[in-house]
Amino acid sequence: MLFLQFQLGHDRYALDVSQVVEVLPLINVKHIPNAPAGVAGVINYRGSPVPLVDLSMLMMGQPAKARMSTRIVVVNYPDENGEMRHHLGMIAEKTTQTVRREQTDFSEAGIDNPTTPYLGPVATDEQGIVQWVDATRLLPGAVRDVLFQVTAAEGQ
Numbered sequence: 624m625l626f627l628q629f630q631l632g633h634d635r636y637a638l639d640v641s642q643v644v645e646v647l648p649l650i651n652v653k654h655i656p657n658a659p660a661g662v663a664g665v666i667n668y669r670g671s672p673v674p675l676v677d678l679s680m681l682m683m684g685q686p687a688k689a690r691m692s693t694r695i696v697v698v699n700y701p702d703e704n705g706e707m708r709h710h711l712g713m714i715a716e717k718t719t720q721t722v723r724r725e726q727t728d729f730s731e732a733g734i735d736n737p738t739t740p741y742l743g744p745v746a747t748d749e750q751g752i753v754q755w756v757d758a759t760r761l762l763p764g765a766v767r768d769v770l771f772q773v774t775a776a777e778g779q
Contacts, residue, residue: 626724627696628753630717631679631687635753637722637746638696642758644710646718647695659766666712668697674770675712676761682739687714694718698758702771709771713758722753729755 626637627646647668652675654664661681665672675695679687687693693716700711729744732754736742743755762770 624724624726626722626755627718628720628722629678629694629696629715631683631715635751636715636756637724637753638698638756638758640721642698644697644699647697647712649689649693649695649714659769662766662770663714666695668710668712671710673697673710673712675714677714679714679716681761687716690716692717692719696758700762700767701759703764703768711758711761711770713761724753 625640627640627643628635628637630636647666650666652664652666653672655662658664661676661678663675663677663680663686666675667673677687679685693714696713696715696718697710698713699707700709702708724746728746730746732742732745741757741760743757745752745754747753
């Protein structure tokens with residue numbers, strides 16, 4: 624499998640590229656007042672508004688650093704019925720490479736946190752541990768509903 628690797632703080636994460644639509648440079652963001660924690664705002668993606676989350680803020684409580692390697696990763700995101708009808712932008716630091724890993728390279732981390740269902744198994748290599756992230760499980764249902772209602776309203 625091919626993974627897009629990124630970093631949050633000192634930790635490495637991997638996203639299955641089959642979930643990725645496009646990787647963009649860090650572009651202008653329209654901030655949404657009173658948005659849920661971790662929501663950076665909305666971007667214009669090919670003429671349509673797409674909600675944007677800051678993975679560093681969402682997962683670590685601090686905003687991503689604006690670096691040359693900080694990117695917006697646009698992924699397909701499911702609606703409440705599980706159908707891939709939406710796009711979601713994710714700000715991720717040090718998004719500079721892809722890596723090939725077998726699914727069997729990953730094993731359970733030994734920690735099950737119900738508040739982070741998007742964090743999957745881990746693999747190790749010469750650089751340390753990398754954790755698999757499932758973008759389709761990133762948002763709690765209430766946040767998903769708020770984000771996609773906002774972008775639907777702005778698209779009208």
